Amino acid sequence: MSEQSGQQVAMSQLQAQYQLRIDAVLSQAIARLNPLAPKLKAAMEYGLLQGGKRVRPLLVYACGDLFAQANDTALDAAAAAVECIHAYSLIHDDLPAMDDDDLRRGQPTVHKAFDEATAIIAGDALQALAFELLSQTNLGLSAERQLRMVQELAVAAGFHGMCGGQALDIQYEGQAIDSAALEQLHRHKTGALILTAVRLGALCTPDLQEPHLSSLSKYAQAIGLAFQVQDDILDITADTQTLGKTQGKDIMQQKSTYPALLGLDGARQLADQLLDQALSALADIPYPTQTLEAFAHYIVKRDF
Numbered sequence: 498m499s500e501q502s503g504q505q506v507a508m509s510q511l512q513a514q515y516q517l518r519i520d521a522v523l524s525q526a527i528a529r530l531n532p533l534a535p536k537l538k539a540a541m542e543y544g545l546l547q548g549g550k551r552v553r554p555l556l557v558y559a560c561g562d563l564f565a566q567a568n569d570t571a572l573d574a575a576a577a578a579v580e581c582i583h584a585y586s587l588i589h590d591d592l593p594a595m596d597d598d599d600l601r602r603g604q605p606t607v608h609k610a611f612d613e614a615t616a617i618i619a620g621d622a623l624q625a626l627a628f629e630l631l632s633q634t635n636l637g638l639s640a641e642r643q644l645r646m647v648q649e650l651a652v653a654a655g656f657h658g659m660c661g662g663q664a665l666d667i668q669y670e671g672q673a674i675d676s677a678a679l680e681q682l683h684r685h686k687t688g689a690l691i692l693t694a695v696r697l698g699a700l701c702t703p704d705l706q707e708p709h710l711s712s713l714s715k716y717a718q719a720i721g722l723a724f725q726v727q728d729d730i731l732d733i734t735a736d737t738q739t740l741g742k743t744q745g746k747d748i749m750q751q752k753s754t755y756p757a758l759l760g761l762d763g764a765r766q767l768a769d770q771l772l773d774q775a776l777s778a779l780a781d782i783p784y785p786t787q788t789l790e791a792f793a794h795y796i797v798k799r800d801f
């Protein structure tokens with residue numbers, strides 16, 4: 498087996514391990530909800546637990562596991578909180594008022610499987626659940642550290658992060674924008690939550706050193722943008738069944754994308770440059786970063 502395929506096997510085993518771990522944590526969080534509103538609970542469970550690559554929780558775990566003193570209870574809470582925000586964003590993004598999509602993760606979207614009102618409330622409740630999980634008092638971190646984490650997640654999810662990016666996406670629909678505007682959009686819409694996943698994972702280590710957090714943030718910013726560049730490429734090159742969501746949606750909605758701006762080869766080159774940036778940021782960290790390196794490769798080479 499070549500060194501690279503050996504790394505890929507190790508990476509997929511680790512991914513499977515982290516996926517089982519986050520799925521168990523998320524299932525418990527849903528199971529703990531009382532039966533007051535069974536339809537809402539079912540819609541939350543459907544939006545949260547019906548597949549998904551779990552990229553963001555995997556980043557939380559991989560960053561936490563870099564450091565020997567990472568707190569596992571806090572890592573589970575942070576990973577679950579980030580995934581709840583992500584699941585809420587997908588449910589709302591698929592609504593008729595936004596992307597109006599019928600398919601997500603190979604299944605009917607939440608508003609199709611349930612109804613629009615339930616999908617809106619399920620998204621809202623998942624967002625609240627994220628903060629409920631991250632603000633639990635038994636995580637074993639100092640109150641100051643935990644407050645910092647709650648605040649980072651709030652900023653990443655809100656106006657200065659994902660919601661701001663979503664607003665830009667809607668604003669730019671049908672317009673040709675330049676690469677600076679496209680980058681700004683994606684650094685908010687998808688990049689902010691990926692950055693926060695990495696930072697929260699690292700912040701689960703009580704004596705984390707700020708220079709290490711800063712290098713990890715550079716890594717996260719590079720893979721966050723690379724994730725989106727690859728998403729744009731896959732919207733053209735992959736099929737609906739492989740993607741589990743409607744292929745060609747960007748073109749249909751006249752969205753600016755990296756392949757539209759740079760051509761497919763130009764977009765692939767950009768993804769490779771971002772991969773290099775991510776890898777060089779890791780070089781500054783004096784811990785074994787193989788998992789994060791493999792993860793950066795996966796983000797750029799993934800096919801769904």
Ligand code: GRG
Nearest residue numbers: 549550551552586589590602660663686687728
């Ligand atoms: C509704 C406030 C609000 C925000 C929505 C993230 C987002 C903002 C919309 C998603 C639209 C989209 C398709 C963005 C492209 C990149 C992306 C986030 C893809 C979906 O994430 P994956 O690939 O999904 O990690 P899975 O299903 O694997 O969890």
